[in-house]
Amino acid sequence: MLFRQVKSIAQAFYELFADSGFAMAGAVAYSFVLSFFPFCIFLGTLAAYFGGEALAKQAIEQLFELAPAPVAEAIAPEVMAVMSHSRFDLLTVGALIALFYATSAIESLLAALNVAYRVKEHRSYLWCLLESSVFVVVTAIGMLVLAWGVVVGPQVASRLKPAWLLWLADTGWVALFARYGIVIAAIGVQLVAYHLWLAAGRRRLGDVWPGVLLSIVLWLVAAQLFASWLTITDYSRFYAGLTRIMSALVFFQVSAIIVILGAELNRGIAEMKRRLAALEELEAAVPGPPSAASYRADA
Template identity: 20%
Template sequence: MNSNVVVFFKKLIKRYTAHNIAATSAQIAYYWIMAFFPFLIFIISLLTYTKIPAGILLEYIAKIVPASSVPFIQNTINQFIINRSTTLLSVGMLFTLWSGGTAVNALAGGIHLAYNSKPVKPFWLSRLTAVLYTILLAVLIIVLMVGLVFGNRLGDYIMESLHMNKGIFMPIWQLGRLIMPFLALIAILYIIYRIIPRKHLKCKNVWPGTVVVSLGWYFFSLIFSIYVDNYSKYNQLYGSIGGVFVLLIWLYSSCMLLLVGAEINSLYQELKTNHVIRKIERIRTT
């Protein structure tokens, strides 16, 4: 293995321990799980006032979260639908913003630590910034869902308006819809790693962590889902709440990947800067 790669991984492992990523990931996951179900309340409350069936929401959630958590989420969704009210809509939105904002604050703290940058101050400004990031994330998720749900109709409308051949362009459009969640993930991660550190970062120094985390999250979710569905005994150990533990572990691991991505970007930039400095010093001494 290339010596530079070995050095990079050794430094990354030291950063993982020194920056206490495991504990920070647990903190972020705790607040995300608190925001997850209120966010579902908010989305489902909106859907029940439209002609879009709530089953579509579950269909796309099932593609993201581990399969063992889907029955628990489905039961929760059914209860929300039965007890639909405007109060749930308001409370769900407010609680999502508060819990999500707290999770974003914890995530931002981990990213600032990775870059050794200063967080937003004072407290009210950092809270407001975190809420704005949460709203941005929620909007991106809603836009993604709308794109997935109405993708066929949108494609038909565009092709009819532009007089395009559906036989040629519709398969391409369908392929685009399949990779849309992955592209959305890359876009969200890029925004997080580009904006939160509050430092001047070159675009090329943001991509390594973005790509690694995107691919890592995809393959981790796939492998973890296979493991839970075939080898895990969570449901036997914990009964009906086994799905909650699976969801917590998945969220915890996902948060850990997010922080590791920030460490990768920061370390990559640091090593490149050190290389440039050494090169300049060699030129001066010659």
């Protein structure tokens, strides 16, 4: 059983290379960088409409919690500079344009997942665009809910002040586990949604959870290794003033590779299950050799 699982993961790596997954991951990462700033503008617009500028800033800070510290430090100043010069008027032409450009990363990921699952896209462009917009809006709302919990939670705790809550607040590992718990939950929900509803075709939760679990584990490991790598590597020798944005682009490409690898694993497991089911049906349809009792009965 363990050998079969290891073989499935190894086969997923091979299929990732065969399907040009690394090149498609680069396209997804590039689209993500292009759409990240419009998404932050739309997120700030949505946050300002519901909770004012404070909630907007908290939502952006919560968004950077999902990335390693070097990547967040590379992008956060630029995002804050853009946010400081943006007007947060919901449902204006600027907000709708920001929403449209924010969907480019989702559309690139859709194409990559369709290739990984070996499915053809039969939905219309307008439907895919609407679906991508829904993903952007739902992601923004989810970030606002997390930000609202960060802002309102301490205020509620300060008023109630139960002993166990104060003890948890003074415990450092609780904050660490809470941070990783939020990151894992947010990434897990997004990955499940991508595999179930973004890619073409129909899949069940049982069909996608192996790839989602693999992506989460690999992403956590990659985030730690990438943060450590940046501390010992000087990218300025290669990219000069573009060092920060290029380091973020590399991390986004690694993240895209991990997501596509999860889809390749899911497809490989599904194909293996279909082959085993077909083999069992074939064995059931073909009669076996006659037994000794049947020979005696014929005699």
